Each structure stands twice: as structure tokens, then as C-alpha cells.
Amino acid sequence: MALINKNNKLADVILDNPSIITVLNRFGIYLGVGDKTVEQVCSEKRLDTDFFLIILNTFANEEYFPEELLKNFDVKLIVDYLGSTNSYYKQFIIPNIENHFNLLLKRGDNSNTNLELLHSFFLEVKAELTGRINADSEVLFRNIMALDAPNQAVSNCPAPDYADSTSDTVEDKVNDLVNMFVIHLTGQYDTNLCLAVLSAIIGLKKDLCQNNRIRNRILMPIYHYLCSRNANG
Amino acid sequence: MADHSAIIITRDTLRAVGLKHILGNLFSIKAVIAKSLVEGFEQFDLVIVDEFNCLSHLDALIPQKNKTIILATGNADKYLSWHHIDCSDGEDGIVETIAAILKDLRQNNSVQSGLSTREIDVLRLVAQGMTNKEIADKLSISINTVLTHRKNISAKLGIKSVSGLCIYAMMNGIIH
Numbered sequence: 238m239a240l241i242n243k244n245n246k247l248a249d250v251i252l253d254n255p256s257i258i259t260v261l262n263r264f265g266i267y268l269g270v271g272d273k274t275v276e277q278v279c280s281e282k283r284l285d286t287d288f289f290l291i292i293l294n295t296f297a298n299e300e301y302f303p304e305e306l307l308k309n310f311d312v313k314l315i316v317d318y319l320g321s322t323n324s325y326y327k328q329f330i331i332p333n334i335e336n337h338f339n340l341l342l343k344r345g346d347n348s349n350t351n352l353e354l355l356h357s358f359f360l361e362v363k364a365e366l367t368g369r370i371n372a373d374s375e376v377l378f379r380n381i382m383a384l385d386a387p388n389q390a391v392s393n394c395p396a397p398d399y400a401d402s403t404s405d406t407v408e409d410k411v412n413d414l415v416n417m418f419v420i421h422l423t424g425q426y427d428t429n430l431c432l433a434v435l436s437a438i439i440g441l442k443k444d445l446c447q448n449n450r451i452r453n454r455i456l457m458p459i460y461h462y463l464c465s466r467n468a469n470g
Numbered sequence: 471m472a473d474h475s476a477i478i479i480t481r482d483t484l485r486a487v488g489l490k491h492i493l494g495n496l497f498s499i500k501a502v503i504a505k506s507l508v509e510g511f512e513q514f515d516l517v518i519v520d521e522f523n524c525l526s527h528l529d530a531l532i533p534q535k536n537k538t539i540i541l542a543t544g545n546a547d548k549y550l551s552w553h554h555i556d557c558s559d560g561e562d563g564i565v566e567t568i569a570a571i572l573k574d575l576r577q578n579n580s581v582q583s584g585l586s587t588r589e590i591d592v593l594r595l596v597a598q599g600m601t602n603k604e605i606a607d608k609l610s611i612s613i614n615t616v617l618t619h620r621k622n623i624s625a626k627l628g629i630k631s632v633s634g635l636c637i638y639a640m641m642n643g644i645i646h
Contacts, residue, residue, distance in 0.1 A: 350532070354640050358633060358637045409634075412630070413629045420627070
């Protein structure tokens with residue numbers, strides 16, 4: 238797939254990759270983009286065009302991940318983007334899944350015990366994801382910005398515990414939730430509502446996967462570097 | 471169904487002993503007898519229960535519906551959506567009914583999950599929160615064998631997390 242470049246019309250980019258609409262929202266870009274190019278939109282919104290293009294391409298192409306290029310950007314750009322992504326999960330994606338799930342259960346008069354079990358699993362995933370988002374905002378992002386500021390020292394650099402590869406990650410659990418719907422769901426349910434719930438969870442799965450690459454492979458190494466620089470004075 | 475286990479829950483000792491004899495001699499199923507629903511009953515591959523116990527413990531039995539057989543006496547029509555044996559049938563009729571139910575259960579289990587009996591044992595213990603070491607000790611197998619079973623279970627079910635496996639086990643009556 239050809240990479241998106243600054244001369245592409247943003248409308249064409251959206252029509253080719255509709256799923257990036259949710260990413261555009263995080264940069265303050267909404268539908269009704271007219272016939273402006275990516276570069277023109279970035280200029281109007283005062284966005285860093287190169288960073289914007291890398292994020293769009295990373296999201297649109299699973300194989301594309303320019304690790305070294307991303308590490309060269311101002312860390313504030315990365316933190317701001319991940320922060321707005323987390324807000325998007327908390328304010329839109331999670332409530333959207335929850336609302337549809339509640340309707341799905343209500344429509345079936347809570348008679349499908351499998352759906353109730355899947356709902357309890359979703360609530361566990363939600364609690365874990367929300368916990369991670371809060372920890373990101375309150376600890377990780379704040380520490381990184383403090384460490385990156387000139388002449389600033391941070392007294393301690395707590396290692397985030399959620400990067401532990403031996404425990405089940407939120408990403409694993411979201412993936413499990415999708416598979417449980419697709420492979421193991423039985424009993425009666427409202428087809429349309431069930432599809433709405435599943436589509437929303439699949440959207441979250443894709444988003445988490447793309448953003449965890451940026452978070453775990455770009456931001457975390459920067460964080461560890463800043464921590465060791467801070468420790469060595 | 472060789473090497474499978476059953477629990478017969480009834481206050482009618484004579485009926486329980488007769489059924490245990492049929493299951494053991496004709497179907498190689500080891501059965502234990504209980505007067506009423508006991509803790510851990512869901513760990514058995516088959517739960518055979520009389521009408522009194524069924525009605526008294528319906529909430530606990532519904533999640534195990536796939537592997538529950540009700541012992542009815544005449545008027546068995548009300549149990550149409552459950553596996554049931556009409557105890558007033560002749561000897562041949564009862565044996566035929568049990569054979570048909572076992573065949574049905576075997577097909578359902580294999581279609582539902584494709585898990586082997588041993589993998590279901592491991593899954594049950596994982597879902598109960600046991601560590602790999604505890605599972606190995608409980609089943610008298612090595613930790614490496616437990617890990618292999620877990621890997622196969624995840625590949626067959628498409629579920630990696632312990633919480634996900636636990637939910638799957640509840641959905642399929644493997645744990646309560």
C-alpha cells in the first residue's frame with residue numbers, strides 16, 4: 238500500500254482508509270475536510286506535518302513503523318498524541334461499547350448467560366484499560382515531561398508495571414474478547430446490537446495494537462533513557 | 471467416553487446403584503453416588519440428577535445443562551430441553567437412551583472446543599486460579615506438560631488470558 242504523503246487530498250486519504258477518521262479527531266480534525274491537502278490542513282491546524290503523516294501511516298499500514306524516525310521527534314508531540322488517544326478511549330470508545338453492550342443485554346431480557354459472562358469480562362478489560370490510562374496520565378506522561386524539561390531533575394523514576402511481558406496484557410484480553418464473540422458465542426441475541434458491540438471492540442483492538450507500538454517501542458525507551466540520564470546527573 | 475467420570479445425585483440408593491452398574495459395565499464410566507448436590511459436582515464429565523435435586527438446585531445446574539441428565543419417572547415431556555432418562559422405561563430403552571445421550575455429548579464436546587479430556591482437566595484448574603506448579607502436582611504431570619497443554623488450549627480456543635479462559639470455562643459448564 239502506498240504511503241500517505243503531504244500532497245494527498247485529506248478527503249481521498251479518508252475515503253481510502255475510513256478507520257483513520259478516529260485518529261484525525263485526536264488532532265482536532267473533523268469531517269467536512271473539503272478538498273485541502275494534508276499539508277494545507279496541517280498548516281491551518283498548526284500541526285507538525287511530518288509527525289502527523291507518520292501517525293497516519295502507522296495507523297493505516299500495519300507493516301509501517303519507522304521506529305528511528307519517531308524517536309527523533311520532540312517527546313511532547315508523542316506524549317500529547319498518546320494523551321489524546323487515551324482520552325478518546327475513555328470518552329468515546331469505552332462508553333460506546335458499554336452503551337451497546339447494555340442495550341444488547343436489555344434486549345435479550347438478560348436471558349443469555351453467555352452474553353452476561355462476556356459482559357463481565359468486558360468490565361474487567363475496561364477497569365484494567367482505565368487503570369492504565371490513569372497511570373499513564375498521572376505518572377508516566379507527567380514524569381517524562383518533567384525529565385525532558387531543561388535543568389529539571391526528578392527524584393524517582395518508577396518503572397511502569399504494565400509493560401510486564403509475563404502477565405496478560407489488556408491487548409491480549411481485548412483480543413480474547415473478540416475471539417469469544419466470533420468463535421464461542423451461543424444462544425439467542427439481537428444480531429444488529431451484537432454486531433455493533435463486536436465492531437466497536439474490534440475497533441478498540443486495532444487502535445490499541447497500533448498505539449501500543451508507539452507507546453511501548455518509542456515512548457518507553459525514551460522514558461528509560463531520560464530516567465538513566467536523570468540518575469547520572 | 472472411556473476414562474470419563476459421572477456423579478449420580480439421588481436419594482434413591484437402589485436407582486443410583488443400578489445406574490452406576492450400567493455406566494461402569496456398559497460404558498466404562500466411573501460414577502460416584504451422592505444424596506444431594508455436593509461441592510465440586512461440576513468437575514464431573516456427567517451430572518446425573520433426580521427430579522427433586524434438579525428442582526432444588528436449578529440455578530446451579532443450568533450452567534451445567536450441557537452435561538446434565540435428569541432422572542425422570544414417567545411424564546418426562548417437561549424435560550424435553552434437557553437430557554433425560556425415563557426411569558419407567560424398560561432395561562433396553564434406558565441403555566439405548568444413555569448411549570444416545572453420551573453420543574450427543576461426545577459430539578457436542580468435540581464440536582464446541584476440540585479439547586481433549588486432559589486439556590479440559592488443565593483448563594478447569596487454570597480457571598480455578600491454580601499455578602502451573604499446582605496443576606502439575608494435582609494431575610501428576612510435569613510443568614512442561616502443563617505448559618504444552620496450556621499452549622494447545624490457547625491455540626484451539628483462540629483465548630490467551632487466564633480471565634478469558636475462566637470465562638470460557640464458565641460459558642461451557644467446565645467450572646461453575
